[in-house]
Amino acid sequence: MNILKRVLKRPPSKTATLSARPAAEAAQAAQEGRAETALPLPRALNNYVVVVLDSCRYDTLMAAAPRTLSQLGEIERRYSYASWTAPSHYNLLMGLLPHSSPRHVYASEYYKRDFLKYNERLGTQQVEFKSLIPHLFLPTFLKQQLGYQTHALVSMPALNPATPLNKDFDTFTLMPRHNDMAAMVEHLTFSPDRPSFYLLNVGETHYPYAVPDEPEAQWPKIHGVHGVFKHLDDLVVGGKLVEEEEGHVRFFDQQKLDQLRARQIAAVRYLDGVVARLFDVVPRNTYITVTADHGELFGEEGYFGHGPICHEKVYEVPFVEGKLR
Secondary structure, rough: OOOOOOOOOOOOOOOOOOOHHHHHHHHHHEEEEEEOOOOOOOOOOOEEEEEEEOOOHHHHHHHEHHHHHHHHOEEEEOOOOOOOOOHHHHHOOOOOEEEEEOOOOOHHHHHHHHHHHHHHHHHHOOOOHHOOOOOHHHHHHHHHHHHHHHHHHHOOOHHHOOOOOOOOEEEEEEEEOOOOHHEEEEEEEOOOOEEEEEEEEEEOOOOOOOOOOOHHHHHOOOOOOOOOOHHHHOOOOOEEOOOOOOOOOOOOOOOHHHHHHHHHHHHHHHHHHHHHHHHHOOOOOOEEEOOOOOOEEHHHHHEOOOOOOOOOOHHHHEEEEEEEE
């Protein structure tokens, strides 16, 4: 996929109806000189789109009062299985969406009900836990068992295509900008012949909580947070960490932390408008799940951010899903 190209230039009302043409697909692959493993006949009716608002807290989303997102259904408070991006997305791709932390329920019973929900999401009756074994990987199941085309558009470098997450995806793209869901939406394409699965990792709600039209010069720049992937080795000499001068690293006052949370809320309000465009673009037979990979700390009990933190707010995430039409 050429990420610099706008590939979606069709009227929003256009929809796709699924039909099976595996022979034509194989012939096209042979004509193009590429090997292609034959996919099974499509066994599901729905396209499925999972939108992950990176680092978005439940109460942040509720404070933004998103009108478009609420059209999908009731916005729930749920809990992530992990406290930072990479392991949380791996969990999501195992088919384990954020959980509701139910009381008096065995884990196995909850997993059973959660996996059976995929029959509704996908528009099929073919989903059982045993069909996910031995891979325990949703894209593999969707592709090999149900005949899906599988795609990922991600914002965070921790999810880049060289990571183990890129397995059984037809396309897996790290976006040029970390905060441009609108560009993701413009790249969505849906085949009339097969259902599509899309994972969208959205970065506007991740630090620095910036929307696309905000100049980078106006972004907050916090020492030890901004550009962390690029600078992790800056203070390592001879395999040992060189301590910074005392006073160089300062924690934040609550006023600054409140400003950062306000930026995340503003990012959700902006994204609600982008979600409206998403709703226009997807075909009628599309089920959408919107959630977060983890939450974010804004000063609670001396914490900021996410990762090596054990706090309820870093696991608390929004969750809403449904089919619009």
